[in-house]
Amino acid sequence: MRKTMKTTLAVLASLAFIPAAATADVRVGSPFPGTVTATTYYSSGSFHGAVDISSANACGYWGVETGAYGSFHWNVTIRTTGTVCYGNGSGNQNEVKHTFANGKILRQWHFLKTGASVDKTCDRCQIGDEGGTGNVTGPHTHMQVDRNGSNLTGWYDGTTTRGEFLSRGETVGNIAT
Amino acid sequence: MTRAFLRMNVLPTLTLTVCLLAPALASARQSASSEAPALQPTTCSVEGLMDSIRRGMKSRSEAYKLYLRTLLRESAVNLPRAELQAAFEREYDPVMVEHLAAALVARTERGLEDDAFQVVAKRALEDRDPGLRAATVRAMRRTGALGRSGEMFERLVRDPSPEVRMEAATNLVEDTHYVYGGHHGPAADTAVSAAAASDDPKVTAKVLGQLMTGEISSDSARKLERLLGSDSAEVRAAASTALGGVPVAEMANARQSLTGMYRDEKDPTVRKAILQSIARLGFSGAVPELQRLRAVDPSMTSEIDSWIRVLNMNHQDWSLILREKQRQQQAR
Numbered sequence: 001m002r003k004t005m006k007t008t009l010a011v012l013a014s015l016a017f018i019p020a021a022a023t024a025d026v027r028v029g030s031p032f033p034g035t036v037t038a039t040t041y042y043s044s045g046s047f048h049g050a051v052d053i054s055s056a057n058a059c060g061y062w063g064v065e066t067g068a069y070g071s072f073h074w075n076v077t078i079r080t081t082g083t084v085c086y087g088n089g090s091g092n093q094n095e096v097k098h099t100f101a102n103g104k105i106l107r108q109w110h111f112l113k114t115g116a117s118v119d120k121t122c123d124r125c126q127i128g129d130e131g132g133t134g135n136v137t138g139p140h141t142h143m144q145v146d147r148n149g150s151n152l153t154g155w156y157d158g159t160t161t162r163g164e165f166l167s168r169g170e171t172v173g174n175i176a177t
Numbered sequence: 178m179t180r181a182f183l184r185m186n187v188l189p190t191l192t193l194t195v196c197l198l199a200p201a202l203a204s205a206r207q208s209a210s211s212e213a214p215a216l217q218p219t220t221c222s223v224e225g226l227m228d229s230i231r232r233g234m235k236s237r238s239e240a241y242k243l244y245l246r247t248l249l250r251e252s253a254v255n256l257p258r259a260e261l262q263a264a265f266e267r268e269y270d271p272v273m274v275e276h277l278a279a280a281l282v283a284r285t286e287r288g289l290e291d292d293a294f295q296v297v298a299k300r301a302l303e304d305r306d307p308g309l310r311a312a313t314v315r316a317m318r319r320t321g322a323l324g325r326s327g328e329m330f331e332r333l334v335r336d337p338s339p340e341v342r343m344e345a346a347t348n349l350v351e352d353t354h355y356v357y358g359g360h361h362g363p364a365a366d367t368a369v370s371a372a373a374a375s376d377d378p379k380v381t382a383k384v385l386g387q388l389m390t391g392e393i394s395s396d397s398a399r400k401l402e403r404l405l406g407s408d409s410a411e412v413r414a415a416a417s418t419a420l421g422g423v424p425v426a427e428m429a430n431a432r433q434s435l436t437g438m439y440r441d442e443k444d445p446t447v448r449k450a451i452l453q454s455i456a457r458l459g460f461s462g463a464v465p466e467l468q469r470l471r472a473v474d475p476s477m478t479s480e481i482d483s484w485i486r487v488l489n490m491n492h493q494d495w496s497l498i499l500r501e502k503q504r505q506q507q508a509r
């Protein structure tokens with residue numbers, strides 16, 4: 001009996017990716033399966049203040065999901081309509097964002113425009129394909145939380161590390177709202 | 178004890194887990210006597226889900242209930258739609274109705290079928306039992322329901338049952354805040370329209386008293402100004418509060434309406450709400466106006482002086498101003 005109990009609890013423990021109780025935090029998951037290629041600092045040492053997730057040059061292969069768990073209104077800005085995988089210059093990235101009531105903004109950049117790239121209200125829905133629009137060297141999704149123009153790092157710090165592989169929906173961080 | 182614990186608390190979780198992780202544990206009950214649970218591919222069952230909810234809802238732990246709700250939302254996308262809908266339509270226990278409805282709504286919110294939501298909306302409007310209408314309204318809370326059917330809310334806030342009307346008001350407040358972040362004009366406009374459409378002062382006051390109005394249209398601003406003339410003091414106070422947060426283009430009109438109304442208003446709570454909104458619309462620029470209003474009602478003099486003191490500190494952020502005002506009130 002005791003042994004079975006242990007097994008059962010081990011199975012339950014493996015469910016740790018599901019929050020034990022809902023809090024004011026909004027959980028943010030990976031928009032597709034990929035590797036974390038940068039967090040607070042690039043490998044060069046310069047400040048990034050966001051999380052980059054890439055699935056190794058699979059441009060246009062994975063659908064990009066909005067990361068936040070729960071229903072949210074998403075605002076999409078399309079600046080590049082074509083298939084761009086290896087960058088087309090600063091300011092040209094496609095963007096999806098949600099603004100929380102406390103002024104924090106969650107943004108995801110660089111995806112390719114598809115029929116799904118429109119403003120919508122949904123819970124983790126498709127917003128485009130993995131791509132490299134904007135100021136990038138390769139296809140990935142840049143996930144950023146900022147407020148009053150400054151990037152916040154606390155939401156993913158301690159949860160996500162460079163080099164880590166994340167499956168779709170696996171926790172990148174939690175935004176206090 | 179362990180066995181009872183396993184049956185009562187862990188099994189429901191496992192049953193739901195099966196839906197999430199299929200292939201996963203099959204027949205956890207049998208495995209209680211064997212060495213280790215066998216892994217077998219299974220499909221999710223609506224019946225299993227409902228058992229889990231029934232048992233889980235008996236739990237006294239709020240955290241556990243929230244946990245179950247989260248699991249339910251996650252597993253909803255793996256359930257057979259037709260079976261889920263059939264179970265929802267033949268269910269008459271409010272707790273079960275709420276959760277099955279939430280599972281249907283979750284499917285729409287996750288981008289599966291648009292019409293799963295419509296099935297729930299229809300029942301919220303048409304079920305004969307007010308308790309079940311209220312339960313389905315709760316199931317739509319903190320979802321994109323506002324964008325999918327604003328018209329539904331205008332009907333819900335006029336429901337014959339006060340319970341249903343209040344649940345709808347709570348949805349309007351929470352949806353605009355949590356789903357739309359308080360920054361989406363059309364969502365706030367829908368909330369203003371619904372609040373204005375209700376004949377229940379408690380509903381109108383609840384929605385308007387908490388709504389973020391920073392992105393509303395001029396049309397909505399006019400509706401709020403008209404509500405300043407309501408017979409209900411509660412509604413007048415809430416409309417005054419809502420007018421304090423309007424967009425820049427509406428500020429001058431709002432200020433004028435509020436100032437004009439202050440002179441004839443008799444209710445002290447409404448007067449305080451008006452003063453707060455005048456302060457919010459003008460910051461330190463509102464001081465001369467507040468000084469003029471000092472003569473209107475001597476019983477409000479200390480309230481006005483307190484606003485003048487705080488505004489003269491020149492904070493540039495409304496939440497700081499408000500906090501300072503509250504601090505002064507407590508200090509007195």
Ligand SMILES: [Zn+2]
Pocket residue numbers: 038048050051052141142143
């Ligand atoms: Zn980046």
